[in-house]
Amino acid sequence: MEQIRSQARLQVSTDGAWPVRRTQILDWLVQESSQERFIDVIFQELCDRLVDTGLPLARATLHFRIENPQWFGARIVWRRGTGQPELTTFEHGTLDTVGYAGSPIATVHDGQDEVRWDLAAGDAEAAGSPLFGQLREEGLTDYVAWPLRHTLGRRHVVTFASDAAGGFSHEDLGLLFDLLPILSLVSEIRLKNRLARTLLETYVGPHASEAILAGAITRGSGSTVAAAILVCDLREFTHISDLWPRDDVIELLNSYFDAICEPIERHGGEILKFIGDGLLAIFPLDRPSACDDLLLAVAEARQAMDRLNAERLAHDRDELRYGVGIHVGDVMYGNIGSRRRLDFTVIGPAVNAASRLENLTKLVKRPVLVSKAFADMARCQARLESLGSFPLRGFGEEMQVFAFRDDWFVAKASA
Known part of the structure; x- marks a missing residue:
């Protein structure tokens, strides 16, 4: 040559x-x-x-x-x-x-x-x-x-x-x-x-990455966004992680997150944070279909979890249980953290409410709970049953809480 x-x-x-x-x-x-x-x-x-x-x-x-x-x-x-x-x-x-x-x-x-x-x-x-x-x-x-x-x-x-x-x-x-x-x-x-x-x-999601690349890199930069908020958490993970080998725990988490996250991303949601075995996602309300998209994602995630649990049972492993809290409201969307280490996320009372609803699933033994505010905006009351009003830590008034009927998940996911 x-x-x-x-x-x-x-x-x-x-x-x-x-x-x-x-x-x-x-x-x-x-x-x-x-x-x-x-x-x-x-x-x-x-x-x-x-x-x-x-x-x-x-x-x-x-x-x-x-x-x-x-x-x-x-x-x-x-x-x-x-x-x-x-x-x-x-x-x-x-x-x-x-x-x-x-x-x-x-x-x-x-x-x-x-x-x-x-x-x-x-x-x-x-x-x-x-x-x-x-x-x-x-x-x-x-x-x-x-x-x-x-x-x-x-x-x-x-x-x-x-x-x-x-x-x-x-x-x-x-x-x-x-x-x-x-x-x-x-x-x-x-x-x-x-x-x-x-x-x-x-590591931060497509929408946050666009904002960061566009110059939103200073601490405190951000905006107020109206969004439907979803918080999900795996049950008894601490017990599992104490008993199982490390590689098995990682494989379990990856399978669980695949089942939950892929429907969220497929329907336009933005996953902002993984916290151990939990996640925080939002569906910005600038899209008219945001609430319905979130509901489709939840229904498909439940079906994916059912398939995952069927596989686990076939291999003599316990089913995985989870809790989901859903709320809607304005959130502060932007950079928060120390001078040299920032996190692009959302904060605000609406995020806290979704987190409290997720935690409430442990008490009421229902996998998905939604607030009245979300139910009204999504117009999905026909598929809901009221569980009553509950005090949520950090909120002065009790919040009316709803759960989905089991037949709704099948109908929604196949719609």
């Missing part, structure tokens, strides 16, 4: 200047791509521009290892004439699959600086990867893969493939190779931006 690279430079540098097409693409990548946030958009335009210069590029890919709780990596595939690139994510454990082992991507990850294959003449089986056979069937003739080097030696991969009769020329390869340092820098910036957003979404 070094010989190819040197020949390319000799061919294009005899007058002491870069070729016009190379300068235009490099200038665009360095100076004009700065306004675009997403690397897939930049990559698409880069490939389109390369084709416009006459480069016989038919397919190109980017392979990134990403920091995400769900995904180990992502692949962006551009094909000439197809418009928007294809984005595929890969789960953790991908490195152990047959498709990855022996692939050119694995070879570059392992330290090789180039993988080149003549698809038109080469034997795909001899290459050691079924990918080359697939590309040959697509009509591609030439393939090259290089590392994109990010900070601290972290390697990602870019590949280019041609469908021209002679594949890539020495000049074509020189052009592509000279793009790598800038493409590495541009992609690392976008990945770091995406990482920051992913980490915030993972």
Whole structure:
């Protein structure tokens, strides 16, 4: 490859200047791509521009290892004439699959600086990867893969493939190779931006992360939000955690949170806080359907917990019990904490009321309790039964409390 690279430079540098097409693409990548946030958009335009210069590029890919709780990596595939690139994510454990082992991507990850294959003449089986056979069937003739080097030696991969009769020329390869340092820098910036957003979404939720990224980072910054509030807590967790092995406790918590949280997020709720075995979530009332969305989430969460408990009983384990308190009102939504450690959350009497209702489920032996204020706003009284009025710690007046009839959960979740 070094010989190819040197020949390319000799061919294009005899007058002491870069070729016009190379300068235009490099200038665009360095100076004009700065306004675009997403690397897939930049990559698409880069490939389109390369084709416009006459480069016989038919397919190109980017392979990134990403920091995400769900995904180990992502692949962006551009094909000439197809418009928007294809984005595929890969789960953790991908490195152990047959498709990855022996692939050119694995070879570059392992330290090789180039993988080149003549698809038109080469034997795909001899290459050691079924990918080359697939590309040959697509009509591609030439393939090259290089590392994109990010900070601290972290390697990602870019590949280019041609469908021209002679594949890539020495000049074509020189052009592509000279793009790598800038493409590495541009992609690392976008990945770091995406990482920051992913980490915030993972630990504080999508809405709070947007507010933080928009500049709400000073202590006390925030706003008053009208919201339906949900507080959920697992019963007898202290007893379980004292008796069970650590790994079993973690697995139990993760299964429980999956059952409760996925319906909440699916229906537009924002989970603001995990507190041991409990959680706090809100459904902002700027959406007319917020209360109904919360009810759907609760119904689906109950069904998910029923399925989880059926699995547990099948393995001779006890059922999990939980309590949910639901209220509605204005909350202060913003940054609270010490000078150097902040928490983006909600506080206020409405949050306290939801928490007291959750705690009351232990006394009345009903899994879900709602306040009269929420029942009136959600207009769901037909599915409720009043349990009477109860004193709640911190509140001067007793609060009328309602519980759902069991048949409501089935009807609501299947609606």
